[in-house]
Amino acid sequence: MANTPTIVVLHDGTPPAEMARIAEHANLRYATGEQLPHQIPGADALFVWAFRSEAITTAWPAADKLTWIHSASAGVDRLIFDELRDSAVTLTNSRGVFDQPMAEYVLATVLTFAKDLHTTLRLQDRRTWQHRVTERIEGKTALVIGTGPIGRAIASQLTAAGLHVTGAGRRPRTDDPDFGDVHTTDHLTDIIGEFDYVVLAAPRTPQTEGLINADVLAACRPTARLINVGRGELVVQDDLVEALRAEHLAGAALDVFESEPLPHTSPLWDMPNVLISPHMSGDTTGWTDELVDLFLTNLRAYVRNEELVNIVDKQRGYVSTPV
Template identity: 50%
Template sequence: MPPGLEGLGVEFRFCDAGGLGEAVRGARGLMLWDFFSTAVRDVWAEAGSVEWIHVTAAGVDTLLFDELRDSDVVVTNAHGVFDRPIAEYVLGAVIAHAKDSRRSLELQRRHEWQHRETCSILGATALIVGTGAIGRETARLLSAAGLQVRGAGRVARPDDPDFGEVVASSNLSAEVGWADHVVLAAPLTDATRGLVDAEVLAAMRPGSHLINVARGPIVDEIALLNALPDGRIAATLDVFDREPLPPDHPLWDAPNVTITAHMSGDVIGWRDTLAAQFATNVRRWLAGESLLNVVDKKLGYVPTGAR
């Protein structure tokens, strides 16, 4: 029994992807733990009784397909759970880049003492692509650390409370030259797939730093691999086209790249937080109350201002 749901008279079934077709028959709700799974699409013909699907992630790009979008099934996500941890990861990546931590580790491994000067993050610039909850928490934390921030989103606007200015992400190549750090925190949609392409990478300023905590396919990985060898830009990547990243993938050995295993939001206790969030929504659902964190299935995310 999931914690916090005892005594509600609900039957819970547990299964892996292979058993979902049988388990979903007659079920009214579905909690999807593996947010990269396509199992729901595969068993959609068996899921006619399902009214609500909850995904334990902020991104719902793998779940959504045309039949689900066009249905009356409500989709909710883990909006809010990962905002602060991911913002802290981004701040850590910014500091590590400014303090040349990759070089320090290389020198340490060679037992080589090399004094050098590094950069301050005070006054550095960060363009945050994605103006949802994760992007906003990141903007607030980077601002508190002394960086100047801007956002990039679907609609350009001045005087945003968290970003100051929001520029149009559709014109990203004209905007990235302003930034020391380009942070990707947008959902994966048709509009953002391949958004950071060769043109955008070429427009980044020399010495700048790309941070991807969103989804791998937002970046054209081939274009990134071609852009890295000349040393103009560096990258911190937590997400990739294929995960786990294959051992023979050239990004492992690419220059000026820091790789982590899709862990930017996973701090100690995150599973308990997800369970508590799900339990809250189950109780609301059983009581006939509106659910929290309802995804706009056409947009592919929880709209700004919605819970």
């Protein structure tokens, strides 16, 4: 490996200022999606800062020297395509940066529902004094779907707040250090009715896409709330709307959607029991510096021909873990 690799930073229109720290260690090129096919020839690595972009698919034939792609997000479903999957190019992600912030977001939404804070804010806007009785979260049950680092951070946060947390993932097991019992996602309709909160923290894969459908939602407790910080495609959005209308579900907190931004015409906007945030659950003060720190750790390893961290299993679509 050359001591000074050439790295293309794919951005969405404004190159991030944090890249200045990377320029000390690499020859940097900047590219929007349209510019990428012209900038990627001769590049050793690609840093995908515009993580919603799918430009790499179009630029792929011009990537004549590429050996490493790094994503500034934990999810890489928009980056993986057949040619990349079958190639020798290493793909890494930003796993670890977003775990705790997303867990705090989930806890915040649980508390918002339990203490009816969303109604309080609406009443305050109308200067309306309306006393209400709220809920406790201690002793409530939560099912976290997705047992990777983000799911585990969520489990830890909710457990500390007094909830009883169970996991759901690829395979069932007992005595998990963070979840205790882990159920398989193949049988959600059999178990989902046991929980007050259902939290989605799984990556988007062929196995998880459309996981929460009409049948699963109908099996939920009518008092349950759904929280999605994973991917919008995990939920069949039309089925969710119908479940909320039919009161098969008491509410939903949604940070991700099938289509982003969420269209103005979506009925979700007008539902008083729905919390909507614009894909920001993991974005906290200083997060961009943390992303660059992680990339620099991998860049140093890359230059030394050492193993990179957060290598994605391109067949599965996420970083494999031993649990």
